[in-house]
Amino acid sequence: MSESKFLLPDVGEGLTEAEIVEWKVAPGDTITVNQVLVEIETAKSLVELPSPFAGTVGELLVSEGQTVDVGTAIITVSSSSADAGVALGAPAHGSTPEVDEAAADTAASVSHEADEKQAPLVGYGSTGHVSSRRRRVTHPGTSAVPVATDATQTETQTQMPPSHAAHAAPPTQHIPNRPETAAAPASSVPVIAKPPIRKLAKDLGVDLAVVTATGPIGDITRDDVLREATQASVFRNIQTPEWPDAREERIPVKGVRKAIAQAMVSSAFTAPHVSLFVDVDATRTMEFVKRLKNSPDFAGIKVSPLLIMAKAMIWAVRRNPTVNSTWTDEEIIVHHYVNLGIAAATPRGLIVPNVKEAQAMSLLELAGALEQLTLTARDGRTQPADMSGGTITITNVGVFGMDTGTPILNPGEVGIVALGTIKQKPWVVDGEVRPRMVTTLGASFDHRIVDGDVASRFLADVAAIIEEPALLLD
Template sequence: MLREFKLPDVGEGLTEAEIVKWHVAAGDTVKINQTIVEIETAKAVVELPCPYEGTVSALMVSEGQTVEVGTPIISVEDGAEEPGESIPPVEGAVEPGMVGGPTPKPEREPVLVGYGVMPSTTTRRPRKQPAAAPAAPTAPVSAPAPAPVPAQPQAPAPAVPGQGGRVSVLAKPPVRKLAKDLGVDLSTVVGTGPQGSITRDDVQAAVAAPVAVPYQAAVPAGGEERIPVKGVRKATAQAMVASAFSAPHVTEWLQVDVTGTMEAVRRMRELPDFAGVKVSPLLLVAKALLTAVKRYPIANAAWTDEEIIVKRYVNLGIAAATERGLIVPKIKDAHAMSLPELARALTELTERARAGKCTPAELTGGTITITNVGVFGVDAGTPIINPGEVAILAIGQIRDMPWVVDGQLAVRKVATLALSFDHRVIDGEQGSYVLRDVGAMLEDPLRMLAWG
């Protein structure tokens, strides 16, 4: 029986996704829960497992194509009888439904792992055809770690001499995405990672090699380059336009002497509580904002036309620049974390974001955001509020500047803070208090203890 697998909604309200990489080709044999394709949504790169077992009949969507949720993307022949076909009865067998006969146990349709319902809350669904098809695992909780999968060369790419068709390579999805963007054929790269897996450094080394394929053709002087608007760029554009033209933005600025913050960061790096994690000024900026939000909860709210929703929990968004564009992963329940826990969460989440490993759930549900423009050597900026929130804090670069201390001119570490807020929710007085308190805590980090 021919089965079509339709693109599922792997996030909250996903409408479309781009096919990044097929791991199978027509004629391949697939098993239930085997990774068959990587897709890129507006939020993350996601691996999709196959809900059917059988032989791939056709790939119905090509790599690089963007399709809507519900579009068939692959068809699988599972070998079962088509509905309506009769099977000769076995002599002496009791027909199902006859008095005294055994009640047939309905089988459960395979569920897309990670996006289906929990086994304990469902009943089995009877199949339409009488023939028994291969059954799915009884309680698939998560897809097994994928073994090295065959990489299908893209159609436009020239064949590699001696390649002999599709070859097996071992590489993580972000590495495959990087290789695709740079035009590197993974089958020609020697992996230096665990079990011979290909790492990002291997891909970048292949680009630097004399035989490397350039990631894009040179644009002639005076010519044009056209970049498709899709994925993260498309989602970011839609969100920023929606926010800029629906929420009345107000931005306030404050220059702060952060010499005390820099000294506190230096001392924390020496403490065993922070071993193995990155301790940066951003950690204390985050803690200061969390403390200010506790003092002024209106900054951690959401606007609807009917009501203002003040949230008593903080899902702290941290804007991160990645190869796929700007994304904002969230530290869920950041308000309840100790400083070492917050440091670990910041380290792990930013690493996952830059590696393209954040799940859709980690990129949604934020309540307030921090963006660090200082890492780009910028003093300040006017940040745009993320949709669904009412405030965003930007911190610029920390640099030496002349500053008056106790009536004397001195060289101090100074940074500029910028707070944008939705004037429908936050008045100028409240926004000023939030920004003032954050600045005061960065000047003297001990205030976090007194106010926290």
């Protein structure tokens, strides 16, 4: 038998420290290769660290809630000679992990007391693992499902309920308040819901007795539960709590919050921001979203005004390429591709994952990519590589009921556009005041690269698509 120490690895992009969130094993447990040992929180994401070898857990060297430096020994494992070194190959410390659609690989540094030998890399454990610290649940064939973020419009705002359930009803059954889809109260009929749906409802705090069922046999679907959770609105204060007994609360600045603070200060005081605003008649966008939602081609795919906004941004970038640039002191790098960032509010703070090569995607492909991006972000499972390399960003403040805002640039980018809430307002059409679905777009630009005329043309182009989506056919 030999005893090995598992060293906290750099899980990507030169991170120097991480917090031990939750141990998945205890002393005396027998573990296997790739079994998840611990969940850690870095400045960018939650990460599950798998074991690079089989054996028996000896001692947990770091307590939950403690922040330690990369390279610190966090656990000891005793293994037989046959078990030692059973793992995959690892990159050098500090290297950037490669990320695919399922999971990222992470470097696992392991020192053996006998020979101080560097152990190889292992992959992540199950991406659907349920943690007691985060509300999430896996659904067969999908990634973990979280609660709402700012990356999608709420049903109240857009009048478009979520979709993409494994057992979703036909699109027409998802129209809110449609009489024929309403289920009878639980007092008159039993609640029909599969175990994963019941688990999801429990995790999200949804009472199944009040959920309107839209399933083909009157059963409650995943969409029904998510819609009910959305209607409850996690972004709205439901009640006013009592004043706490403690006079003050001190919150350590670490993890994502520390990274957000550093990035925002750097952006605000490095790039000279200039902001523009424009009101837009989004009535045709809302009609287009409704048609897409009822289209068989988009069955099971989340469709919202954010999709049209994303397409509008890509179209406007092609017409005004300098807004899709990066500034260096030596040169301006104009990107002829779009890694479209979507600012997402998560329980851990604001993150900005991006859709890679968004300019090459069809409307259907982009819809699927946006949905997957937001689901992963909500669950806190966005990997560092998914947040790097962005070229321009959308922030959806409309989900909070806000008309618009003055967004701060994502570091390394020179343009960001805020999509405000879409709601009915009086609007002058052909000399007459009519009710129309209106939104306000707000945008900020790095004035070192983007002058006022370019910024104005770009935002006008985005507004033109929101006003008339048919222009995308050009």
